[in-house]
Amino acid sequence: MPLRIDVITIFPDYFAPLQLSLMGKAQQSGLVTIAIHDLREFTSDRHRSVDDTPYGGGAGMVMTPEPWGQAIDAVVTDQSTLIVPTPAGKLFSQPVAAELAHSTHLIFACGRYEGIDQRVVEYYRPRIDVRELSIGDYVLAGGDVATLAMIEASVRLVPGVLGNPESLVEESHQLPGVEYPSYTKPPTWRGLDVPEVLLSGHHDQIARWRAEQSTIRTTHNRPDLLPGS
Numbered sequence: 001m002p003l004r005i006d007v008i009t010i011f012p013d014y015f016a017p018l019q020l021s022l023m024g025k026a027q028q029s030g031l032v033t034i035a036i037h038d039l040r041e042f043t044s045d046r047h048r049s050v051d052d053t054p055y056g057g058g059a060g061m062v063m064t065p066e067p068w069g070q071a072i073d074a075v076v077t078d079q080s081t082l083i084v085p086t087p088a089g090k091l092f093s094q095p096v097a098a099e100l101a102h103s104t105h106l107i108f109a110c111g112r113y114e115g116i117d118q119r120v121v122e123y124y125r126p127r128i129d130v131r132e133l134s135i136g137d138y139v140l141a142g143g144d145v146a147t148l149a150m151i152e153a154s155v156r157l158v159p160g161v162l163g164n165p166e167s168l169v170e171e172s173h174q175l176p177g178v179e180y181p182s183y184t185k186p187p188t189w190r191g192l193d194v195p196e197v198l199l200s201g202h203h204d205q206i207a208r209w210r211a212e213q214s215t216i217r218t219t220h221n222r223p224d225l226l227p228g229s
């Protein structure tokens with residue numbers, strides 16, 4: 001059963017990169033189908049407006065619910081998962097990407113401005129799986145870039161998309177923490193040598209060195225990922 005993804009956005013051109021490289025091949029392989037929908041196609045006024053001023057005051061504009069209701073109704077089934085990228089969402093992560101990779105149908109609602117009228121989430125929550133997801137603690141101008149990141153992270157985990165599942169095995173069996181540093185040819189570059197152990201052929205020493213490098217790097221860059229933290 002291929003994974004179907006529908007993206008609803010006011011900037012369809014943001015998703016041109018999905019036709020390239022791994023994402024493009026995934027679509028050609030039939031493992032994934034991705035459709036992009038322009039939210040303005042679902043407006044009914046002459047100005048094709050999608051936003052209005054916020055109730056309760058405050059700066060910025062809020063996206064009105066009706067175009068979203070029309071657009072989501074056009075693609076939704078009882079198997080759909082509606083994903084709303086927002087800084088206020090639960091944190092997207094590799095385990096969440098793995099879950100999405102095994103879904104049947106994902107609908108991404110890319111909000112702009114201050115976000116989408118919350119009643120859109122409230123309306124669909126009793127009907128389908130609705131997930132407000134954040135890709136990190138910073139604010140983007142819209143959900144489009146977050147959606148690209150979540151699609152790329154999820155689609156690469158769809159069985160058959162990655163030519164070499166080997167790279168997934170290492171990723172999933174990785175020690176808690178970040179990856180060890182990688183090196184390739186030439187053995188010396190601008191006076192810098194590749195760590196000797198990596199050229200030694202001693203696989204147990206290499207594994208030990210990599211584990212140690214992962215711990216050093218995690219301690220320095222991501223102490224929050226250290227076991228027991």
Ligand SMILES: O=C(OCc1ccccc1)c1cn[nH]c1
Pocket residue numbers: 085086087111112113114115116133134135136137138139140141142143144146
């Ligand atoms: O900025 C983001 O989404 C766009 C957005 C949606 C709703 C209101 C403001 C901005 C975002 C940041 N981390 N994850 C998502």
